[in-house]
Amino acid sequence: MNEPKPALLVVGHGTRDEDGVADFGRFLERLRGRVPVPVAGGFIELSPPPLTEVVTGLYGEGHRRVAAVPLVLVAAGHGKGDIPGAMARELVRHPGLSYAYGRPLGPHPTLLSLLEERMDAALEAAPPAAPTAGPTAVLLVGRGSTDPDANAEVHKVARLFWEGRGAGGPEQRHGLMGVEPAFVSLARPSVPEGLERLRRLGARRIVVVPYFLFRGVLPERVAGEARAYAAGRPELDVRCAEVIGDCDGLADVVAERYEEALGGDIRMNCDTCVYRIAMPGFEDRVGAPQTPHHHPDDPADGHGHGHGHGHGHALGHGYGH
Template identity: 35%
Template sequence: MISGLFDKLDSNIGILIIGHGSRNSHATDEFATLAERIKASLSNIPVEYGYLEFSCPTIANALDTLRGNSVKKVIALPAMLFAAGHAKNDIPAVLNDYSLKTGLEIIYGRELGIDNSMVCAAGERIKESINSKSEFPLNKTLLVVVGRGSSDPDANSNVSKLTRMLVESFGFAWGETVYSGVTFPLVEPGLRKLVKLGFSRIVVFPYFLFSGVLVSRIRKYVQLVALDNPDIEFINAGYLGNHSKVRETFISRISEAFTGENTMNCSLCKYRSNLLGFESEVGLPQVSHHNHVEGLMQSCNLCEIECTGECDSQEKTSLNEHEHEHEHPIYPHSQHPFGPVTLRNSKRT
């Protein structure tokens, strides 16, 4: 596919891969490695990457580089697992602003989404966590998939769909979905409910692209629940990372944008349809909430292999402004008893 379709691309077309950015240097290194691998597979096309927040190069930096290489048209891909606020609002707002200022034509690709290659990548990470275990009866094991969590119900529901596909692929006894933030149930209250199901073994799989503060927190919450439930074996599966199937999906998204098959799910988008419970958000303006932390470069170098969370207290003091300046619409379930309210007045966050 690469040698066929992409050899036909005009020399004035470039590719931009957009990451979220992280306060943890290991996470940004992982993203950069993945982007460089994609760049190497498309050696005849200019490929750059940029970050929405915290890290450099910024999206504008990367677009400047492409323009400097005589690129007239850019295919921009959000390196996001599902389409929520970042993919639907923040990134498009930055791209639209840049395009208006410079005249550069930008074609916006879609998120990675529910894709067979992504399901396979997730499956392999789970296999890696259980293959070393002897006498591992899957039909007596609970799978818990941890999603990022969003105020967008469509994005959240896709994590649940992925969970079900993995449960049926492996034949797990049961499967549940929890989230690391914004929505419900969060990791700790969710796991404390799930231990009551009576399974003696629970596999926890963080459906994340890269390491970082959130993956570290997930594992800390698993450890807290495990300490209170010594009769249950908790197994932490690895996140997706630089998996070949993930890179394969990125290539597919580039192909879709180039051929005009770049379709997104608008029927369940809370900004385009009167989605039950979210009717007030239809037609809201497309704006970015991350301008104040774009390229902030406030990263952490404490962790040599993976974020340990040791720097959380430092980050919270210096980045408190970032946590509270977003002008997102109020999430209708922000007071849910298994959601973010469980983190208030807690030293566990």
């Protein structure tokens, strides 16, 4: 008799934005209709349900092995340390539990296609009273991180998005003059700096594409900063695209990461990871302990249950789980 496949545990960061929490909930329902295994999901901080509550529920239903997929786009601190640290704590709380760990969602061809759909929708929206003639460009805005590897991933996505969609590309489907990366926090260039660079390069229509999964405080900040920049520059047509959002394409990527985790096919990049390699300016992070976030809805938080195992980035690979 074949053993049933492990449950899919979707782990999000959390947000104070109610719309973002609702998006997460709807996405879990979509996954349940597309993946033939039990699906559960929770957050490591900021919003309910906390991860520990969800794991306890699965454990109570008899699940002793799960596949945890981090619902993050880049391998920054959340995917490399915070989520594995939280899962390590759950192993202590639930004897006999084990887990396989998936890799972050991006970059992925499906995500690039979804970003293109969001860009197209913004371009097809009603133009301003006086349509702007001139080159079109995209500002791809990521969250921003203190992890240089994560910020480099956003640059990579920006370049991949331009290939085949830019002027001179093999297909020239959009004729974009350029796709520039920017960040809304912790890293530069900022949203205004990115917009100014594209303006100086000659863009007259700019689509701001947020590289975010769901709605939340930071995507709202991206849109607000873009609108503020455009307010004093009537010669520009600045448009804001929607986040990737709850959709079948995103569900397919999560399902793919689930299967990879079960097969041990993680393909993490360690060559530029600050937890393994002494990158200039980040030497102190090599082998740094990984500990879980504090979650306000975790009744045991703050009572000695945080486990900084000192394994550094090894936890981020899910080795030994």
